[in-house]
Amino acid sequence: MKGILRYLKDYKKESILAPLFKMLEATFELLIPIVMANVIDVGIAGRDISYVVKMCLVMILLGIIGLVCSITAQYFSAKAATGFGTALRNDLFRHITSLSYTEIDNIGTSTLLTRMTSDTNQVQTGVNMVLRLFLRSPFIVFGAMIMSFTIDVKSAMTFVVTIPALSIVVFGVMALSIPLFKKVQNRLDRVTLLTREGLEGARVIRAFNRQDKEFEEFDKSTDDLMKFQLLAGRISAFMNPVTYVIINISTAAIIWIAAGQTDAGIITQGKVVALVNYMSQILVELIKLANLIVTITKAVACAKRINAVMDQQPSITDGSGKAAGSPANAVKVSFRDANLRYAGAGADSLSDITFDVAPGETVGIIGGTGSGKSSLVNMIPRFYDASQGSVCIDGVDVKDYTLDELRHKVGVVPQKAVLFAGTIADNIRWGKQDATEAEIDEALEIAQAKEFVDGKENGIYFKITQGGKNLSGGQKQRLTIARAVVRKPEILILDDSASALDFATDAALRKAIREKTKGMTVFLVSQRASTIMNSDKIIVMDDGQIAGIGTHRQLLSNCEIYREICQSQLSEEELSHE
Numbered sequence: 001m002k003g004i005l006r007y008l009k010d011y012k013k014e015s016i017l018a019p020l021f022k023m024l025e026a027t028f029e030l031l032i033p034i035v036m037a038n039v040i041d042v043g044i045a046g047r048d049i050s051y052v053v054k055m056c057l058v059m060i061l062l063g064i065i066g067l068v069c070s071i072t073a074q075y076f077s078a079k080a081a082t083g084f085g086t087a088l089r090n091d092l093f094r095h096i097t098s099l100s101y102t103e104i105d106n107i108g109t110s111t112l113l114t115r116m117t118s119d120t121n122q123v124q125t126g127v128n129m130v131l132r133l134f135l136r137s138p139f140i141v142f143g144a145m146i147m148s149f150t151i152d153v154k155s156a157m158t159f160v161v162t163i164p165a166l167s168i169v170v171f172g173v174m175a176l177s178i179p180l181f182k183k184v185q186n187r188l189d190r191v192t193l194l195t196r197e198g199l200e201g202a203r204v205i206r207a208f209n210r211q212d213k214e215f216e217e218f219d220k221s222t223d224d225l226m227k228f229q230l231l232a233g234r235i236s237a238f239m240n241p242v243t244y245v246i247i248n249i250s251t252a253a254i255i256w257i258a259a260g261q262t263d264a265g266i267i268t269q270g271k272v273v274a275l276v277n278y279m280s281q282i283l284v285e286l287i288k289l290a291n292l293i294v295t296i297t298k299a300v301a302c303a304k305r306i307n308a309v310m311d312q313q314p315s316i317t318d319g320s321g322k323a324a325g326s327p328a329n330a331v332k333v334s335f336r337d338a339n340l341r342y343a344g345a346g347a348d349s350l351s352d353i354t355f356d357v358a359p360g361e362t363v364g365i366i367g368g369t370g371s372g373k374s375s376l377v378n379m380i381p382r383f384y385d386a387s388q389g390s391v392c393i394d395g396v397d398v399k400d401y402t403l404d405e406l407r408h409k410v411g412v413v414p415q416k417a418v419l420f421a422g423t424i425a426d427n428i429r430w431g432k433q434d435a436t437e438a439e440i441d442e443a444l445e446i447a448q449a450k451e452f453v454d455g456k457e458n459g460i461y462f463k464i465t466q467g468g469k470n471l472s473g474g475q476k477q478r479l480t481i482a483r484a485v486v487r488k489p490e491i492l493i494l495d496d497s498a499s500a501l502d503f504a505t506d507a508a509l510r511k512a513i514r515e516k517t518k519g520m521t522v523f524l525v526s527q528r529a530s531t532i533m534n535s536d537k538i539i540v541m542d543d544g545q546i547a548g549i550g551t552h553r554q555l556l557s558n559c560e561i562y563r564e565i566c567q568s569q570l571s572e573e574e575l576s577h578e
């Protein structure tokens with residue numbers, strides 16, 4: 001929590017003024033029972049109507065001043081808390097975007113979403129409540145006690161018994177409910193996770209007719225959440241009757257003792273009413289204090305969860321940058337005895353990967369599912385780092401480039417086509433911010449997307465909805481290819497990114513890449529032999545290892561796995577193709 005409070009640094013003035021105005025409001029509140037006592041003792045006892053009216057006006061004035069102080073305090077605390085929330089959210093988002101794939105895999109996107117939304121909101125609410133109440137409530141409790149002692153020590157002794165008794169009930173209930181609130185929070189996380197999965201996977205759920213099953217699971221988790229919420233609610237509900245019993249007994253005790261004191265002529269009737277008023281003020285503030293502590297506990301728990309994300313350092317960081325401007329090399333990309341073990345995995349997903357790629361070469365990577373094709377290409381832009389061995393571009397270890405330099409050199413089209421809400425042009429310009437319309441057109445042409453984009457209303461200014469839902473799978477894939485190509489990277493990686501294209505479009509795409517991106521080194525990952533068979537070099541992956549490297553023809557004669565893949569997919573004619 002302490003670390004997180006640094007986000008209040010720009011709101012020092014508001015963070016001081018909010019509690020001060022709350023204290024001022026409390027001071028006026030503490031004066032009201034005294035004025036009331038005077039109304040009774042002087043005005044009513046002496047039948048002095050003008051005094052009663054005067055004192056009532058004083059009370060109204062005190063009320064108005066109190067209200068102004070309260071509104072001012074609310075303004076400052078809201079300003080500080082929302083400013084704090086915004087700064088925290090921005091920093092957290094910036095931090096999350098700096099994390100590497102490994103950390104994001106470990107934490108999980110659903111958890112990150114909860115940290116960014118409900119956890120930050122909870123901390124923000126905590127800050128708001130603390131600024132308003134952490135001085136005010138104790139101030140009223142002690143202030144009311146002191147005022148009571150100045151009225152009459154004997155009667156005020158009731159407070160010495162009542163306040164600890166009330167505190168035990170209020171804080172006891174709080175102690176019981178805090179662990180329950182934590183459980184409620186965890187159940188809420190589960191409901192959020194299921195909601196997210198349910199919404200994201202709505203189409204798959206319907207396709208597999210899993211609605212009932214999914215609803216059953218959702219129902220179970222909301223029931224579970226309700227069970228703990230009810231339990232926490234029941235315990236909290238227990239607080240009111242018990243505190244009111246204590247307060248009523250104490251009020252009776254005060255009236256009993258104070259009546260004796262009044263009979264003895266030590267205090268007046270008005271003072272008795274003031275004592276009773278102080279008693280109610282204390283009760284209200286103790287309840288507020290207990291709620292404040294519950295809110296603080298929740299906020300601290302959420303702050304710890306946010307801090308745990310903040311403490312995660314990106315495992316992949318900038319290199320020295322000395323590699324910038326490294327001279328063109330006879331070898332564009334080279335892997336040397338590279339191994340990759342994912343965090344938490346028991347074994348290497350890739351081992352002993354060694355190969356060289358010359359500038360301008362097209363490299364096909366083929367193999368069964370899970371054989372390590374994506375893992376291999378993901379090491380080039382450093383989405384994951386080699387656990388052993390090295391990966392070099394232009395003779396320089398990828399770890400020596402700054403991430404900016406590296407990601408400039410390498411264009412990646414991932415397996416899953418992800419587009420963002422905005423126009424087609426906006427999405428293509430992710431690849432190159434200042435791309436002209438002609439450059440966008442050229443990229444679309446290479447990606448075989450020009451025809452369908454021209455057919456859309458407004459062409460490149462056609463609006464894509466969230467996640468590209470108004471485009472087909474193949475259209476989305478082609479736009480993600482155009483987005484990578486527009487930058488004209490030195491190395492282009494297509495990770496099974498033409499899987500939704502028909503054979504003719506796939507062939508036209510490869511032809512365009514070959515002809516129009518001369519000098520670009522291209523990695524084509526695919527499970528289709530026809531996609532990679534014309535590559536300058538083909539790498540056959542099997543169980544995380546290279547099973548063969550060569551041209552189509554060489555591999556047909558010397559790589560059993562490649563031959564099997566081809567025999568299952570290609571015609572006799574293609575099998576004999578050179």
Ligand SMILES: Nc1ncnc2c1ncn2[C@@H]1O[C@H](COP(=O)(O)OP(=O)(O)OP(=O)(O)O)[C@@H](O)[C@H]1O
Pocket residue numbers: 105342343345349367368369370371372373374375376527
């Ligand atoms: N982020 C990850 N964390 C842990 N293990 C992973 C991760 N990504 C991949 N793996 C594991 O590494 C192995 C290789 O996976 P990879 O995705 O590289 O295979 P692939 O050949 O590209 O498969 P496909 O053709 O199905 O995409 C698999 O056993 C997979 O379970």
